Amino acid sequence: MQNKLATVSQIQPFSCVDGPGSRLVIFLQGCNYNCKNCHNPHTIDLCDHCGDCVPTCPTQALTLVTTEGTSRIDWDSEPCTQCDTCLSVCPKQSSPKTRQYSVEDLLVLIHNQRHFINGITISGGEASLQLAFIIELFKAIKSNKELSHLTCMLDTNGSLSINGWHKLLPYLDSAMIDLKAWQEETHRYITGRDHHRVFQSLRLLAEHGKLYEVRLLHIPGISDFDSEIEAVATYLKQLPNSVRVKLNAFQHHGVTGEARQWGTCSEEQMKLLASALSQRGVGNLVLPSIYL
Amino acid sequence: MAFQDNLVQIISDPNLSPKQKSNYLALAAEASLPYLSISIAVNQAKEAGIICDMFEGHAPFKPRYVLPDYVKFLQQGSQYLELSPVQDFDEALNALTIIYHHVPSVTSIPVYLGQLDDILLPYTDGIDAESIYRKLKLFWIMLDRTLSDAFMHVNIGPSDNIICRTILRIDAELKQIAPNLTFMYDPDITPDELLQIAASNICECSKPHIANYPIHANAYDGQGFGIVSCYNSLPLAGGANTLVRLNLKQVALKALNIEDFFANTLPHYCQLTYELIESRARFLHEESNFFNSFLVKEGLIEESRFAPMFGIYGMAEAVNILQGNPEITEDSLDKPSQYYGHNQAANKLGHRISKALDTIIKSTPVTYGYHGRALLHSQGGISLDKDVTPGVRIPYGSEPNPIAHIQALAEHHQYYTSGISDILTIDETVKSNPQAMFQLCKGALSLGFREFTANVASNDLVRVTGYMIKLSDIAAFKQQGSRTNTTGLGAEAAANTGMLNRKPRVVAQELSPNYAK
Ligand code: SF4
Ligand code: SF4
Numbered sequence: 003m004q005n006k007l008a009t010v011s012q013i014q015p016f017s018c019v020d021g022p023g024s025r026l027v028i029f030l031q032g033c034n035y036n037c038k039n040c041h042n043p044h045t046i047d048l049c050d051h052c053g054d055c056v057p058t059c060p061t062q063a064l065t066l067v068t069t070e071g072t073s074r075i076d077w078d079s080e081p082c083t084q085c086d087t088c089l090s091v092c093p094k095q096s097s098p099k100t101r102q103y104s105v106e107d108l109l110v111l112i113h114n115q116r117h118f119i120n121g122i123t124i125s126g127g128e129a130s131l132q133l134a135f136i137i138e139l140f141k142a143i144k145s146n147k148e149l150s151h152l153t154c155m156l157d158t159n160g161s162l163s164i165n166g167w168h169k170l171l172p173y174l175d176s177a178m179i180d181l182k183a184w185q186e187e188t189h190r191y192i193t194g195r196d197h198h199r200v201f202q203s204l205r206l207l208a209e210h211g212k213l214y215e216v217r218l219l220h221i222p223g224i225s226d227f228d229s230e231i232e233a234v235a236t237y238l239k240q241l242p243n244s245v246r247v248k249l250n251a252f253q254h255h256g257v258t259g260e261a262r263q264w265g266t267c268s269e270e271q272m273k274l275l276a277s278a279l280s281q282r283g284v285g286n287l288v289l290p291s292i293y294l
Numbered sequence: 295m296a297f298q299d300n301l302v303q304i305i306s307d308p309n310l311s312p313k314q315k316s317n318y319l320a321l322a323a324e325a326s327l328p329y330l331s332i333s334i335a336v337n338q339a340k341e342a343g344i345i346c347d348m349f350e351g352h353a354p355f356k357p358r359y360v361l362p363d364y365v366k367f368l369q370q371g372s373q374y375l376e377l378s379p380v381q382d383f384d385e386a387l388n389a390l391t392i393i394y395h396h397v398p399s400v401t402s403i404p405v406y407l408g409q410l411d412d413i414l415l416p417y418t419d420g421i422d423a424e425s426i427y428r429k430l431k432l433f434w435i436m437l438d439r440t441l442s443d444a445f446m447h448v449n450i451g452p453s454d455n456i457i458c459r460t461i462l463r464i465d466a467e468l469k470q471i472a473p474n475l476t477f478m479y480d481p482d483i484t485p486d487e488l489l490q491i492a493a494s495n496i497c498e499c500s501k502p503h504i505a506n507y508p509i510h511a512n513a514y515d516g517q518g519f520g521i522v523s524c525y526n527s528l529p530l531a532g533g534a535n536t537l538v539r540l541n542l543k544q545v546a547l548k549a550l551n552i553e554d555f556f557a558n559t560l561p562h563y564c565q566l567t568y569e570l571i572e573s574r575a576r577f578l579h580e581e582s583n584f585f586n587s588f589l590v591k592e593g594l595i596e597e598s599r600f601a602p603m604f605g606i607y608g609m610a611e612a613v614n615i616l617q618g619n620p621e622i623t624e625d626s627l628d629k630p631s632q633y634y635g636h637n638q639a640a641n642k643l644g645h646r647i648s649k650a651l652d653t654i655i656k657s658t659p660v661t662y663g664y665h666g667r668a669l670l671h672s673q674g675g676i677s678l679d680k681d682v683t684p685g686v687r688i689p690y691g692s693e694p695n696p697i698a699h700i701q702a703l704a705e706h707h708q709y710y711t712s713g714i715s716d717i718l719t720i721d722e723t724v725k726s727n728p729q730a731m732f733q734l735c736k737g738a739l740s741l742g743f744r745e746f747t748a749n750v751a752s753n754d755l756v757r758v759t760g761y762m763i764k765l766s767d768i769a770a771f772k773q774q775g776s777r778t779n780t781t782g783l784g785a786e787a788a789a790n791t792g793m794l795n796r797k798p799r800v801v802a803q804e805l806s807p808n809y810a811k
Contacts (some may be wrong), residue, residue, distance in 0.1 A: 016697050016734070018723040024730035080631070118697045118737035120729065291726060 007102045008135040011045050011127065015115055021155045021178065021214060023120025026112060031100045033128040035159055036194040037182065039221060039264070041256035044089045044097040045127045051075045055088035055098050064088060064098055077101070095258075105139050112149060121153030121175065130162040133170065140173035155214065159193075160200035167206055176214035177207055178248075184230040192225065204241070213245050215288075220267045220275050221252040228275055235282035248288040249276055297326055317402050324351040330573045339566045344544040347570060348400075348537050348605075348676065354574055355582040356398040358603070361520045362594040363531040364408040367393060368417075374588030383417040383426070387433050394441060397589070399523075403441045406522040406533075407473055409449040411457040418456060426456060431464050438470040445523040446473045452480035452507045454488050465502070466495045475502035476521040479739060483507075486732075493732035496748050497725050504746040506739045513711045517599070524674045525745055526713040529664055532599020534712070536574040539605030539673045540567050542612035542647065543682050552616050552643070556650055564604075564654050568668075571602040575662040601664035603712050604655055605673035609686040610634040613644045635688030635702050644686060645705045652709040672706065674715030685715050696720055700738045707744040718748045725750060 009031040017027045033046040040046060051073050053066040063082040067074050075098045088098050112122060122143070124136050140154040153175040160179040162170075181200060183189040189197040207213035216238070218227050227234050238247055251267035276287050304310070304318045329352045332340075339345045350358060368380040368389055375393065380386045390408070397404035418426060437446065450458040458477075465475055477492045478484075484507075492502055503525060510519055510527050518530040528534055545563050549555035578584055579597065589595045613634040614621075634640045655670045663669075675684030683689045686706045693699050696718055707714055718738075724730050735746045 014695075016695050016730075018721075018727040018730040022729060023727065024733045114701075115697050117740050118700070118734055120733050288726070291722065 006135045006138055007104055008108075008132050008139075009048060009100050010103050011097060011100050013111070016118065017123070020123040020125060020157060021121065021153070021176075023153075024118060025155070026115055026119050026122045027125055027157075028103075028108065028122065029125050030127045030129045030132050031097070032131050033126060033159075034131060034161055034195070035128065035182075038192055038259060038261040039219070039224075039252060039257055041253070043095050043256070043258055044092070047094045047096040049075055049092070049096045049098050049100065050094060052093070054093060055091050058087050058091045060085060060087065105135070105142050108139055109142055109146070109149070112143065112152070116149060116152065119152065121155060123155040123157055123178075125157035126159075128159050128161065129156055130158050130166060130170075133162065133166050137170055137173060140170075144173055158203075160197075160203040161195065162203060163199065164202055164206060167203060171210060171212065174212060176212045177203075178215040178217060179204055179207070179213070180217045180219065182219060182225065184226050184234050188224075188226045192221075208241050208245065211242070213241065215246040215248050216241065217248040217250055219250045219252055220272060222265050222267055222271050224264050225252075228278065231275075231278050231282065235279055235284050238279070238284045239282070243285065246286050246288050247279070247284060249290065251290050297322070320402075321349075321351065324353055324355075327352045330577050332573050333569060336566050336569045339563060340570070342544065344541050344548075344563055345567050345570055346539050346541065347574065348539060350400055350536060350574070353582070354536060354578045356400070356584055357533050357535045357578060357600055358400045358537050359405050359522050359526060359528055359534040360397055360399055360589070360595060361406045361522060361528055361530050361533045362393070362397055362408075362589055364390065364393070364413045364594075366531075367592075367594055368413065370592070372588070372592055374592060380417065383414065383421055383429060386414055386417045387429060391433075391436065394437075399445075400537075401443055401445055401523075403443055403446060405445045405447055406520050407437070407446060407448045409518075409520060409530075410461065411450050411453065411455050414457050415455055423456060423460070427460050427464070430457070430460050431468070434461075434464050434468060434470065434473075438468070438472045442472050444471050444474055447476060447520075447522045448473045449476045449478060449505075449521055450502075451478035451488070451492075452484045454483075454485050459488070459491070462491050462495055462502070466498045469499040474524075476505050476525075476745075477502040478505050478507040478510075478521075479735075480507040481739075489735065490728065490732045493735055494728035496731055496735075497728045497750055500749050504735055504739070506742075506744050506746075509707075509742070509744050521713070521745075525715045525747065526603065526671065527744075528603075528669070528712060529599040529601070531595050532601070532664070533595065534603045534669075535578050535600040535662055536571060537603040537605050537671065537673070538567050538570045538574065539607055539671075540564065541608050541682060542606055543608030543615065546608075546612035546615040549616065555616055556646075560647070560650060561654065564651070564658075567604060568658060568660065571604070571668060572661060575602055575660065579662050597662075599664065600662060601712075602660060602662070602668040603671040604651075604668040605671040606651060606686075607673045607675060607679070607684050608682040609644055609647065609672075609706075610683040610689050611681075612647065613640050616643060633692065635692065635699070636694055641702045641705075648686065648706045648709045669712035670710050671712040672710045672714035672716070686710075687716055690719075693719060696734055697737070700734075700741060700743065704738070704741040704743055707742050710744065714744055716743075716745070716747060718746070720748050720750050722750055 010028060011031040012029040014027040017025050020027045029045070031045055032048050036046065051066070053073065053075065056064045056066050061081040061083055063078045065076045067076045077099050082099065129136060136156065143149045143152055143154055154173060155175055156177040158177060158179055160181070179200065182192050183197070186196055204213065204216060219225060220227060249272060251272045252264065253266050254262060272289060276289055280287060300322055301319060304315055304322065307315065310318070340347065368386055371377045371379040372393070375396065377389055377392065380389050394404050394407060399405045448461070450461050479489055492504060495501060505521055513519070513527070514529050519527055520530050521527055526534065540563055545559050546555060549559040585597045590597060617632070617640055619632050631637055632640065634644060651670055655668055658668070659666050660668050672685030686703060688699060688702065694702070699718055703716060720731065731748065738746045
């Protein structure tokens, strides 16, 4: 077996919002989109170990370790107070507070929690960028007698290629996909990428019965789900009935740059979109429980 | 305050009902008697807040908790209450309504209403499900309105039956404070689907409490047991004659170090606790004439099935003190790694204390006990407790994630025969995902949790697609940043936290045991 490592930004041992039941969620560092509205911008880029953040850390939680000519940032979670100074000084808007995990490391962790969870979800960043690792992890879970009952899910922006999906499908139970906008231009404006891959992924997963949820982020006046409501509703209606349509409301927390000037989505605006969709026959809508 | 002034204050209190006033007047009268005779050492420990009699009164004339055998009562009727044996469902509900008013407890109303499915199932022949639902719903409303006290407790399960399912349905519909509800779970008997319904109810109304049936049943004989009040497990047809509790925080403060704690202070204060237990139980059993009541004469309770509860609290503080940890402050909350609930060594020390207590309890005879022994109890706290955490709980606000929480405490559960009042706080995202609650509950029980109690709260810490944030941060952020939605957020937050502030309509006497202005 290869000994792959994944760069993990955070692990959450008990989540109720990342798929059915209770789930252990592994957030991977790194993303191929550059969404203006990203509420977690320091998970987009991988740290290049330049060391600029090291002297700014007030608790000396960061050190630059050089072995055989290559430098690596070392983060010690013990003294770290989560002040996030390092995030604000990084020229790449990255985070040094990530950790490398092997498949074995994660299996130990999952094994410890197995009585309490229904499954695991890999999220991000954009999880599918570390596809080879995910496949290896899911494979290991499915072939482990004590863990094989756990469902393996992926939370993704949908940019994975058809080829990639085919490699993953045998080990994947289902996925959640973000659809950031309806029109190509809008999608490109928000994410910096086009979205034909997203629609391909949605179709493929739906065909295989592995689409758990499609998520629409409503940014009033920016995302175009309301102005394109007929087309959006028609599209969503042809997805299998079991697919949850989760509506998310845009908020400012963590957001930097021009998206800070965009209006946030209020509960009223959210409800308006939801009722426009359900009037047109879209079922299985899930609305946010809080707006913040 | 002079005795009579106190009475005047109670009588003229605008916030108490006449019935509550009568209760407090009775407590005041009892408190005006000299205290039972106890040694100077016990009195000193009592005055110093190291041992506590839970304000049960100076001259106990009723047991703390009484668990009558209601099955027997319905079968044989009652001479004293002039009731003949029950023939049908309506008569059963009627007879129960009557006897509940004659079952005393520390709160002056019953804390145990029985294992209702065992009690009522024999009378359901020939009645359709809808009629059972209507009758039980009226019964449920009656209980809440006439015996309003969240310590009044109904048990259901572990078998799957119509009474159990109907009660779960009604309880989620009505969302009343009373009665409290325990669902017994036995992996060999209870279908997962039924536990799933119970878990969904927890998400709706923080009830029922889930009891690990096999563990409880093994702790008692074939006559059975019941869960009463705030999660106390006691012998059926018996109960608790008294509850005296030991403040482990204070005991730890008296100790020079960990070894001194185990070798000297803990045994010493346990000894004093036993002295207080003995004198209180002796008065109840020998002087008060309680055991001449019709409940005993008609065989609904047996004197030999009453035991004192040996309660403890302040485990978290005791461990932190013994380990030399500084007091937890706002700052240390983020990274409380050396503290109880978060740190292996701290948790292990806690388990060692529970084990030591268990050894003491099992080897110390009492005059009036269950098989001659008291029952160890992790006590849930009363309103007068300041700066000390209930039972063996992890201090509120510093709990780790639910799984780490369960893993830190599971080891304690084996020792607390008469119940361990722990409460898991689960953030509100679980509301739309009851399956997660179900899984958490099953995980906890399989790890040896005696009981599983969860509060669905709106924690300050909330997850937003991929990261955690604090509601309070967001509120501050919104105020400085964009003005829109501020009101919406405030209203939402108020609505979300509202359920935490929800107070029982009637002050529960077990939580506020004395009259304090
Ligand atoms: S986090 Fe940023 S500043 Fe720090 S080492 Fe990595 S790239 Fe450099
Ligand atoms: S958040 Fe970054 S800067 Fe702050 S203590 Fe942790 S590592 Fe240091």
